[in-house]
Amino acid sequence: DVKVTQSSRYLVKRTGEKVFLECVQDMDHENMFWYRQDPGLGLRLIYFSYDVKMKEKGDIPEGYSVSREKKERFSLILESASTNQTSMYLCASSSAGQGPETQYFGPGTRLLVL
Amino acid sequence: AQKVTQAQTEISVVEKEDVTLDCVYETRDTTYYLFWYKQPPSGELVFLIRRNSFDEQNEISGRYSWNFQKSTSSFNFTITASQVVDSAVYFCALSGMIKAAGNKLTFGGGTRVLVKP
Numbered sequence: 001d002v003k004v005t006q007s008s009r010y011l012v013k014r015t016g017e018k019v020f021l022e023c024v025q026d027m028d029h030e031n032m033f034w035y036r037q038d039p040g041l042g043l044r045l046i047y048f049s050y051d052v053k054m055k056e057k058g059d060i061p062e063g064y065s066v067s068r069e070k071k072e073r074f075s076l077i078l079e080s081a082s083t084n085q086t087s088m089y090l091c092a093s094s095s096a097g098q099g100p101e102t103q104y105f106g107p108g109t110r111l112l113v114l
Numbered sequence: 115a116q117k118v119t120q121a122q123t124e125i126s127v128v129e130k131e132d133v134t135l136d137c138v139y140e141t142r143d144t145t146y147y148l149f150w151y152k153q154p155p156s157g158e159l160v161f162l163i164r165r166n167s168f169d170e171q172n173e174i175s176g177r178y179s180w181n182f183q184k185s186t187s188s189f190n191f192t193i194t195a196s197q198v199v200d201s202a203v204y205f206c207a208l209s210g211m212i213k214a215a216g217n218k219l220t221f222g223g224g225t226r227v228l229v230k231p
Contacts, residue, residue, distance in 0.1 A: 040223050042222050100146075105151075
C-alpha cells in the first residue's frame with residue numbers, strides 16, 4: 001500500500017513565524033504535491049515537484065515555497081505565516097506514467113495561525 | 115482552463131437510501147481523466163476511481179457506481195443502500211494529459227454526505 005505521511009496532524013503558529021510542513025512517501029513516486037483545502041473551495045494546488053530539486057508553481061503559490069532534496073520528501077515552507085494561511089494542508093504523491101496517475105494523499109495538517 | 119463543479123454542498127440521507135452526487139466538468143482537452151475521492155472525518159483523501167475520457171462505460175464497484183456522460187460533461191457517483199460509514203466529503207477531480215503540468219488535478223468544492231442511522 002502507498003503510504004504518505006505528514007509530520008504533524010495539528011499545528012498552531014503565530015503570525016510572522018516560519019513554518020515547515022514535511023511530507024514523506026514510501027513508494028518511490030516521482031511526483032509530489034502540496035494542496036490546501038478550504039471549505040467550499042475544494043483542494044487548491046500550491047506547488048508540485050516532478051523530480052528531486054525540481055518544482056513548479058501551482059494555482060496559489062504566493063506566500064509559500066517548497067523544497068525537495070530527496071525523492072521521498074517534499075517540504076512546504078511558509079516564510080512568514082499569516083492568518084489567511086490558516087487551513088488544512090494535504091500532501092500527495094503519484095508515479096510518473098504516460099497519463100495522469102492516481103495521486104495518493106497523506107492525512108493532512110491542520111494549521112492555525114494566530 | 116479546467117473547472118469542476120459539485121453543485122450539492124451537503125446531502126443528508128437515512129441509512130439504506132441511495133444517494134447520487136453530481137459532478138460537472140469543463141475542459142478544452144480532448145483527452146482527460148476524472149477521479150473521485152472520499153474524505154472521511156479522519157481527513158485523509160481516499161482514492162475511489164479513475165476514468166479516462168475514452169471510456170464511457172459505467173462502472174460498478176460494490177455499492178458504488180459511476181455514470182460518465184461525455185455529452186453532458188458529467189461524471190456522477192451513486193452510493194446504493196447507504197451506510198453510516200459512507201458519511202464523508204466526496205470530491206470529484208479532473209486532470210488533463212499535459213505531462214509538463216505534472217498531471218495537475220483540478221478539484222470540485224466537494225459534497226458532504228451525512229448518512230443517519
